[in-house]
Amino acid sequence: MTQSVDPRSFDGFASAYDRFVSLLPGQNTAWLLGLDPRGGRALDAGCGPGHAAAALADRFEEVVGLDLSRPLIEIARARRARPQVRYVVRDLFDLTDEHGFDLVYSHTMLHHLADYRAGLEHLKGLVRPGGTVALVDNVCDRCPTPPRKAYTWPALGNFPREIRRVGLRDAWFQLRFWHSRPWLAHLLSDRYLSRAQFRALYGSVFPGARFDDLGFALAMVWTAPPSGGAGRGLS
Structure with missing residues (x-):
């Protein structure tokens, strides 16, 4: 799987993207927090504007x-500073940490990497013995890249419901963001694994992992062995 988009494509619409994510139910953190992760050190790889990192600070x-x-x-x-959180501008493959992490987490970032498997292996190498790897990424079973209408039509159909949920002003912003040229250009340059490909690739790197289907994405959770041996999926 090769990288099909400039990894810094978010730079041009960062503020709008932050507002967009802020309006999502759970700010994309519901599955992660449902695992109730706790410990000494956590990594959010591809943290974006910091919603999950700030939640993990608790x-x-x-x-x-x-x-x-x-x-x-x-x-x-600026918006999600916490005493426990350190935000770093860096390529994933440039991150090394001799202490390791009790939680290694990433949300919809891995499909941007030029070498998907290498990214998974690198994340696996950052988790401490007995620690947890929790990963979420988009999937598409019919084609690597969903068509434009896969994004714009649901946004139109959900508009009345979003008015009731967040109010007219924010719902109108959401609708315009879904139809905005930079966001659609980004989405239409993405290439996703199918569910079967996701399970095969992730399962080969994290044997025994548990998979959860989130609809738009698949999620994987895996516990590193305490010292040697095979890891396992959380039940």
Whole structure:
């Protein structure tokens, strides 16, 4: 799987993207927080504007939020600063940490990598013995890249419901964002794995992992062995 989009494409619409994510139910953190992760150190790889990193600050002594987009990290530092959180502008493959993390988390970032498997292996190498790897990424069973209407039509159909949920002003912003040229250009340059490909690839790197179907995405959770042996999926 090759990278099909500039990894810094979020730079041009970082503020709008932050507002968009802020309006999503659970800010894309519901599945992660449902695992009730807790511990000493956590990594959010591809943290964007910092929603998950800030939420993890209530459960971990130290959180590292990593992203390649400087504008998104600047937003995270300005709007979601926490004493326990350190936001870093860096490529994932440049991150090394001799102490390791009790939680390694990533949400819809891995499909941007030029070498998907290498990204998974790198994340696996960052988790401490007995720690948890929790990963979410978009999937598409019919084609690597969903068509434009897969995004715009649901946005139109959901508009009345979103008015009731967030109010007219924010619902109108959401609708315009879904139809905005930069966001659609980004989405239409993405290439996703199918569910079968996702399970096969992730399962080969994380044997025994548990998979949860989130509709738009698949999620995987895996516990590293305490010392040697095979890891397992959380039940």
